[in-house]
Amino acid sequence: MIETDVLIAGAGPTGLVLALWLHAQGVRTRIVDQGGGPAPNSRALAVHARILELYRQLDLADELIDRGYQLPATNVWVNGCHRAHINLRQFGTELTPYPYLLSFPQDEHERLLEKRLNSFGIFVERKTKLQNFVDNGSSITATLACANGAESTCEAAYIVGCDGAHSAVRHVIGAKYEGDTYVPLFYIADIVAEEQDSPIFNGEAHLTFVDETFNLILPYVEERHVRLIGTTIPKTAPSQQTNTSEPQAEVTFEDVLPEIKKTTNIDIQKVNWFSTYRSHHRVADKYRSNRAFLVGDAAHIHSPVGGQGMNTGIMDAINLAWKLATVIKQPSMTPEAKEALLDTYEPERRSFALDVVGATDHGFTILTSSGFFPHLLRAWVIPSLIPLVARFHTTRTEIFRRGSQLVCCYRGSSMLSEPTKGSEIVQPGDRLPWVKTERDDNFSTLHDISWQVHVYGDSPVGLEEWCKTKHVQLIVFEWDEQHGKAGFKKGAAYLLRPDQYIAGIYEGADLESKLDEYFYTRGLLPC
Known part of the structure; x- marks a missing residue:
């Protein structure tokens, strides 16, 4: 049983x-x-x-x-010199209700x-x-x-x-x-810094480079309480069987402290905990x-x-x-x-x-990586390029979409209807684009794990009765130019899966039969 x-x-x-x-x-x-x-x-x-x-x-x-803690900005340091400041509040503001990285x-x-x-x-x-x-x-x-x-x-x-x-x-x-397994050994520390006038402890993230050594500093709780992540090259290469989660006893905080001071030039008041681990890509x-x-x-x-x-x-x-x-x-x-x-x-x-x-x-x-070209990328190209590309709205948007996983889509899945014409149009398999207008927010209805139908503009004849019969929630949004900019078609019906991805886009005559066909051919019930 x-x-x-x-x-x-x-x-x-x-x-x-x-x-x-x-x-x-x-x-x-x-x-x-x-x-x-x-x-x-x-x-x-x-x-x-x-x-x-x-x-x-x-x-x-x-x-x-x-x-949590919303990171306002990140900085890049090379050999102790500040090379870049990126205001994270400029990223993703038109894409999501949560345009930030939460720590x-x-x-x-x-x-x-x-x-x-x-x-x-x-x-x-x-x-x-x-x-x-x-x-x-x-x-x-x-x-x-x-x-x-x-x-x-x-x-x-x-x-x-x-x-x-x-x-x-x-x-x-x-x-x-x-x-495979990465050769560098990762270390991670929860530290509290001494009271000092260090630009590293300003509530922002910091990425520091010295040669092939780097540290990532992420604040949380308060400005001087940070998570510090770095790498070191161990004396022996990792084996494929090395546990990725257990602490590695051969490296202590005292072993990596000189590298930390070399990249950050900070005095550490307290180490709450320290751990090392192997990282794989599999x-x-x-x-x-x-x-x-x-x-x-x-x-x-x-x-x-x-x-x-x-x-x-x-x-x-x-x-x-x-x-x-x-x-x-x-x-x-x-x-x-x-x-x-x-x-x-x-x-x-x-x-x-x-x-x-x-x-x-x-x-x-x-x-x-070691070598001339990786060093050139870290020391000059990346610090110079990041502030430049961050000036452009299109680039900022693409960076945020990829980093925040908004880019994830399921186009081509058998759980979707046929794609619509026009590459700039929202397609089946896409995450529902977020649109906030003066009247409403189209994410305000996404509080249930259920099938939904969204319409932007006038609802097609018969759709309301179909949704009522099938116990599917229908939400009709008054058309706004922002919907068009986001890639929606005026008056089309957008069928949403329970995980908030678009299953199908329907318009024209006999729309109810098209929706019935979607569920029937997959053996599903919409409710």
Whole structure:
């Protein structure tokens, strides 16, 4: 007998988000984690705009923003000389309600998510390790090593591996974890600086270069309380089996302190914690095997450049959650329709992960490579080019779209209708563009995990009755020139998936039949 709908292995941000989104859609979940609690220290700080947009669905965004720190600017230093200042408040203001980079420590992030999960009566089963599982075809049977030392089994409809770089779920399904290990050893420190007139501690981010050594300084909580990230070259090269999460004992804070002072010239008052770790760039060759799925670091792992890893994993979880909920909560779906829907998870998310890994790998190589040309890029080209390109609105917009993951789209997915004519027009698979006018904000309705239809301009005849019959929320916005600038067609119906991506765009006669065809051909019910 199936005990739960979905067994989640791993209670980091991705596992917790998956549990929250599944619960919100009426799916029974069980979440286990081999740790004793949320990690006391964390590497991930950046929460990007796309995550905050999606967090509005469960009313999480405001609390994160209240507790986080919005970075106002970033600076570039080369050999102790200030070379560039970039005002981050100029980026993304027309793209999203959250045009900034939010700094919020991962350990606090996890506690916030877990507290919300606990409020629903769902608790992480700590010190419980997934040992193995068997896919029975119609369910899975997992073997768990429990906190009391005993073994138990769990029967679930599906299992999702949110269990990190050394995922047991990935091992069982035989997915290859293709990629490599970076030679530099990363170190990360939570430090408090001495009271001093240092421009480094002004509440802004700072990237400093001295030869091949760099440090990234990110403020949070207060100006003189910062997260410091850097790299050092260890005495021995890393092996492929090196744990990416465990501290590396061979390097201490005292070992890297001379490098830190060389790049930042600061006096440190207190070190709250210090850790080192290897970083990999890897993507699993498959994200699904029948009733087992991979999410987050179990599926892909990146260099810390751009703070993309955790954010990409959270988007994995939200993409998968509505698809699992659909096949579980709609028993009338045919087996073929269920398989077709679940099969869209891997191509939609893996292609984006490959793009992110490629971009972060390229960026990290530029930051750390030795030689004349990499040095020239760091010392002269990048510091000179960044302020120049930041002057142009188009460039700022593109930088923000890519860095904040607003660029993610699913064009070409089988879950979409045919594309519309015109490359400048919003297409199926795109994130719903944000438009704020003097009258309304088209994101104000995105508080539910549900299908919606948006119309900009007059609603087509018959659409209101169709939506009412199908229990789909219809929102009609009075036409504004800003809608046209964002790429919307006047009077067209935009069908939104539960994850806020555009599933189809419909206009003209017999629109209701076109919508019916979308759901019928995919074996879906809109409600």
